[in-house]
Amino acid sequence: MKRNLLAICTLGLLALVTSCAQAPQSPDTHEADIQALKDNEAQWNKDFQAKDAEKLAAHYADDAVLISPGSQPSIGKEAIHSALKDMVGDNALSLSFQAARVDVAKSGDFAFTQGSYTLTMTDPATKKPVNDKGSYVTVYKKQADGSWKAVSDIASSATPPGPALPAKK
Numbered sequence: 001m002k003r004n005l006l007a008i009c010t011l012g013l014l015a016l017v018t019s020c021a022q023a024p025q026s027p028d029t030h031e032a033d034i035q036a037l038k039d040n041e042a043q044w045n046k047d048f049q050a051k052d053a054e055k056l057a058a059h060y061a062d063d064a065v066l067i068s069p070g071s072q073p074s075i076g077k078e079a080i081h082s083a084l085k086d087m088v089g090d091n092a093l094s095l096s097f098q099a100a101r102v103d104v105a106k107s108g109d110f111a112f113t114q115g116s117y118t119l120t121m122t123d124p125a126t127k128k129p130v131n132d133k134g135s136y137v138t139v140y141k142k143q144a145d146g147s148w149k150a151v152s153d154i155a156s157s158a159t160p161p162g163p164a165l166p167a168k169k
Contacts (some may be wrong), residue, residue: 033104033148037111037140040148041099043169048095051088057081061141062148069134069157087149092129097136111140111148117155134158 008069024099040059057080060066066083074083087093097117104111119132134157140148 016158029108030104033108033111034102035140037104037113037148038099041097041113041138045096047070048088051093052086053081053085053088056084056088060153061143061151064149064151064153067154068151069132069146069155090122092120092122092150096119109142111142113138130161 007161044056044059047059057077060080061076062077064077064080066080068074068083069082074080095117097115099113099115101114102111114137115135117134117136119134120129121132122128123130136153136155138150138154141150143149155161
Protein backbone atom coordinates (compact mmCIF):
# COMPACT_ATOMS: atom_id res chain seq x y z
CA MET A 1 0.00 0.00 0.00
CA LYS A 2 2.83 2.34 0.88
CA ARG A 3 4.44 1.49 -2.45
CA ASN A 4 1.27 2.39 -4.35
CA LEU A 5 0.96 5.66 -2.44
CA LEU A 6 4.62 6.46 -3.16
CA ALA A 7 4.15 5.64 -6.85
CA ILE A 8 1.02 7.81 -7.07
CA CYS A 9 2.78 10.73 -5.33
CA THR A 10 5.81 10.36 -7.59
CA LEU A 11 3.65 10.32 -10.73
CA GLY A 12 1.68 13.30 -9.44
CA LEU A 13 4.88 15.25 -8.76
CA LEU A 14 6.26 14.30 -12.18
CA ALA A 15 3.03 15.46 -13.85
CA LEU A 16 3.18 18.75 -11.94
CA VAL A 17 6.80 19.39 -12.88
CA THR A 18 6.32 18.58 -16.57
CA SER A 19 3.15 20.65 -16.85
CA CYS A 20 4.95 23.69 -15.42
CA ALA A 21 7.94 23.35 -17.72
CA GLN A 22 8.01 25.98 -20.45
CA ALA A 23 8.99 25.47 -24.03
CA PRO A 24 12.57 26.46 -24.66
CA GLN A 25 12.79 30.16 -25.41
CA SER A 26 14.75 31.53 -28.31
CA PRO A 27 17.73 33.64 -27.33
CA ASP A 28 17.16 37.33 -26.62
CA THR A 29 18.54 39.17 -29.66
CA HIS A 30 17.04 42.59 -28.83
CA GLU A 31 20.32 44.45 -28.34
CA ALA A 32 21.96 42.74 -31.33
CA ASP A 33 18.94 43.63 -33.49
CA ILE A 34 19.11 47.27 -32.40
CA GLN A 35 22.80 47.38 -33.28
CA ALA A 36 22.10 45.72 -36.65
CA LEU A 37 19.52 48.41 -37.44
CA LYS A 38 21.94 51.18 -36.46
CA ASP A 39 24.63 49.61 -38.64
CA ASN A 40 22.13 49.25 -41.49
CA GLU A 41 21.23 52.94 -41.36
CA ALA A 42 24.91 53.93 -41.20
CA GLN A 43 25.46 51.94 -44.41
CA TRP A 44 22.34 53.45 -45.94
CA ASN A 45 23.82 56.94 -45.38
CA LYS A 46 27.04 55.82 -47.10
CA ASP A 47 25.01 54.48 -50.01
CA PHE A 48 23.35 57.91 -50.37
CA GLN A 49 26.78 59.59 -50.33
CA ALA A 50 27.86 57.19 -53.09
CA LYS A 51 24.60 57.89 -54.98
CA ASP A 52 24.23 54.15 -55.64
CA ALA A 53 20.59 53.47 -56.57
CA GLU A 54 21.11 49.69 -56.59
CA LYS A 55 22.47 49.60 -53.05
CA LEU A 56 19.82 52.07 -51.87
CA ALA A 57 16.99 49.96 -53.27
CA ALA A 58 18.48 46.87 -51.59
CA HIS A 59 17.51 48.34 -48.21
CA TYR A 60 13.83 47.82 -49.08
CA ALA A 61 11.64 44.71 -49.03
CA ASP A 62 9.96 43.74 -52.31
CA ASP A 63 6.57 45.07 -51.12
CA ALA A 64 7.88 48.22 -49.39
CA VAL A 65 6.38 51.70 -49.58
CA LEU A 66 8.43 54.92 -49.74
CA ILE A 67 6.63 58.17 -48.92
CA SER A 68 8.61 61.36 -49.48
CA PRO A 69 7.52 65.01 -49.18
CA GLY A 70 6.18 66.43 -52.42
CA SER A 71 5.97 63.05 -54.14
CA GLN A 72 3.43 60.33 -54.68
CA PRO A 73 4.13 57.14 -52.71
CA SER A 74 6.45 54.67 -54.42
CA ILE A 75 4.97 51.22 -53.90
CA GLY A 76 7.10 48.13 -54.44
CA LYS A 77 10.82 47.72 -54.90
CA GLU A 78 10.76 48.53 -58.64
CA ALA A 79 8.97 51.84 -58.10
CA ILE A 80 11.28 52.68 -55.19
CA HIS A 81 14.34 51.86 -57.31
CA SER A 82 13.05 54.14 -60.07
CA ALA A 83 12.42 57.01 -57.64
CA LEU A 84 15.85 56.56 -56.07
CA LYS A 85 17.54 56.43 -59.48
CA ASP A 86 15.96 59.78 -60.37
CA MET A 87 16.92 61.18 -56.98
CA VAL A 88 20.61 60.20 -57.16
CA GLY A 89 20.80 61.59 -60.70
CA ASP A 90 20.59 65.07 -59.16
CA ASN A 91 24.14 66.51 -58.93
CA ALA A 92 23.12 68.66 -55.94
CA LEU A 93 21.77 65.70 -53.97
CA SER A 94 22.97 65.36 -50.42
CA LEU A 95 20.97 63.37 -47.89
CA SER A 96 21.81 62.26 -44.39
CA PHE A 97 19.66 60.95 -41.59
CA GLN A 98 20.15 60.00 -37.97
CA ALA A 99 17.90 57.87 -35.79
CA ALA A 100 17.03 59.27 -32.38
CA ARG A 101 15.01 56.18 -31.51
CA VAL A 102 15.44 52.53 -32.49
CA ASP A 103 13.23 49.76 -31.15
CA VAL A 104 12.49 46.14 -31.93
CA ALA A 105 9.21 44.34 -31.21
CA LYS A 106 9.32 41.73 -28.48
CA SER A 107 8.64 39.11 -31.15
CA GLY A 108 11.90 40.14 -32.86
CA ASP A 109 10.43 40.28 -36.36
CA PHE A 110 9.46 43.98 -36.66
CA ALA A 111 11.34 47.14 -35.73
CA PHE A 112 11.31 50.86 -36.35
CA THR A 113 13.67 53.79 -36.41
CA GLN A 114 12.66 57.39 -35.93
CA GLY A 115 14.84 60.42 -36.44
CA SER A 116 15.71 63.46 -38.50
CA TYR A 117 17.11 64.10 -41.94
CA THR A 118 18.73 66.91 -43.90
CA LEU A 119 18.45 67.08 -47.66
CA THR A 120 19.80 69.25 -50.45
CA MET A 121 18.50 68.80 -53.97
CA THR A 122 17.74 70.80 -57.10
CA ASP A 123 14.36 72.50 -57.24
CA PRO A 124 12.87 71.44 -60.60
CA ALA A 125 11.15 74.83 -61.07
CA THR A 126 14.08 77.14 -60.27
CA LYS A 127 16.95 74.74 -61.09
CA LYS A 128 18.63 75.96 -57.89
CA PRO A 129 19.65 73.87 -54.88
CA VAL A 130 17.16 73.86 -52.01
CA ASN A 131 17.65 72.66 -48.47
CA ASP A 132 15.13 70.63 -46.54
CA LYS A 133 15.05 69.09 -43.12
CA GLY A 134 12.49 66.98 -41.37
CA SER A 135 11.62 63.77 -39.59
CA TYR A 136 11.31 60.17 -40.68
CA VAL A 137 9.97 56.85 -39.48
CA THR A 138 11.11 53.60 -41.06
CA VAL A 139 9.43 50.30 -40.25
CA TYR A 140 11.53 47.19 -40.76
CA LYS A 141 10.74 43.50 -41.08
CA LYS A 142 13.32 40.84 -40.29
CA GLN A 143 13.97 38.65 -43.31
CA ALA A 144 14.46 34.87 -43.36
CA ASP A 145 18.23 35.39 -43.59
CA GLY A 146 18.19 37.56 -40.43
CA SER A 147 18.69 40.86 -42.26
CA TRP A 148 16.38 43.84 -41.80
CA LYS A 149 14.55 45.38 -44.78
CA ALA A 150 12.44 48.53 -44.78
CA VAL A 151 8.75 47.88 -45.43
CA SER A 152 7.53 51.43 -44.85
CA ASP A 153 9.75 54.51 -45.10
CA ILE A 154 8.04 57.84 -44.44
CA ALA A 155 9.63 61.30 -44.38
CA SER A 156 7.91 64.50 -43.26
CA SER A 157 9.42 67.86 -44.11
CA ALA A 158 9.69 70.49 -41.38
CA THR A 159 10.58 73.14 -43.96
CA PRO A 160 7.62 75.36 -44.79
CA PRO A 161 6.70 75.38 -48.47
CA GLY A 162 7.86 78.34 -50.54
CA PRO A 163 5.44 80.96 -51.79
CA ALA A 164 2.87 79.79 -54.30
CA LEU A 165 3.70 80.54 -57.90
CA PRO A 166 1.32 83.00 -59.57
CA ALA A 167 -1.22 81.44 -61.89
CA LYS A 168 -0.42 81.69 -65.59
CA LYS A 169 -2.81 83.87 -67.60
